[in-house]
Amino acid sequence: MEKMNLGYDVLREVNPRIIFTSVSGYGPDGPFASRAGYDMITGAEAGLLHLQGERGRGPVKAGIAVTDLSTGLYAHGAILAALHARHRTGVGQKIDASLFETQVALLMHSAMAWLNQKQEGTRWGAQHPSVVPYDAFKTKDLYIVCGAVNDKQFLKLCTILGKPELAKEERFGDGQSRVDNRDDLHAILDDLFVLKTTDEWMALFDGTGLPYGPINNMERVFEHPQTEAREMVHDVPYEHATSGKLSLLGPAVKMSDTKPTIRRRPPLHGEHTAEVLQEYGIDARELDALKKDGVV
Incomplete structure (x- = not known):
């Protein structure tokens, strides 16, 4: 330093x-x-x-x-x-x-x-310390994350899973009981979620208001319609790539009046150091001294 x-x-x-x-x-x-x-x-x-x-x-x-x-x-x-x-x-x-x-x-x-x-x-792995169930469950093909943050949601979840009677059991009857008996409950849910594919569960959960979502691999992330809709991938010319272009991630935050854009390819290591310092008044002699001292 x-x-x-x-x-x-x-x-x-x-x-x-x-x-x-x-x-x-x-x-x-x-x-x-x-x-x-x-x-x-x-x-x-x-x-x-x-x-x-x-x-x-x-x-x-x-x-x-x-x-x-x-x-x-x-x-x-x-x-x-x-x-x-x-x-x-x-x-x-x-x-x-x-x-x-x-x-x-x-x-x-x-x-x-x-x-x-x-x-x-x-x-806690994928679980939550005080909300049960809230975890990643293995499906027939992938994984899905799903939860129930209150008693009403838990009844809805159990109904979708085809086991509404679970919500009436004393050991799962309220939030604290589900926390105290999380291992018993998760063993039951694990056996239910594995019966259908992730997409089949997604269709059943659609519109329910429950917190849920698939655990996507990279292919599914970049095929996701929201990824395209929010312009999260941008291609820029890149002479070092065999395709002549480089795919970059778009900005995570958008602004209404000053839209962020990707205007150039990523710089090579140290490519613009001299250029930036010269803009701040560092001449060639001073730049050489900074390089000699190991500053840049």
């Missing part, structure tokens, strides 16, 4: 309006400041892996780099806030984002339960 701070000091002397963003594993100070940052390592150290996995079994990492990606999103928001502040004050600032701090912040309700009630977090 010393080189990062040196770079910021040099750049700010040249242009006090510059906004400098640093992303690290553990932040610029504290006893772990010099440690390298990796998604799964900081996810483990900051509690994420403690919460992920099946009940009674070992920890499981997420299928995507949640901590890495979330750090980028936090940094994105901070950059926009710094730009707004510069618009008002005329002065830029240095932004520090770290994987560790991001993941601690993402603990949310598990953190609040521990900090205020000393209630330890635990792994």
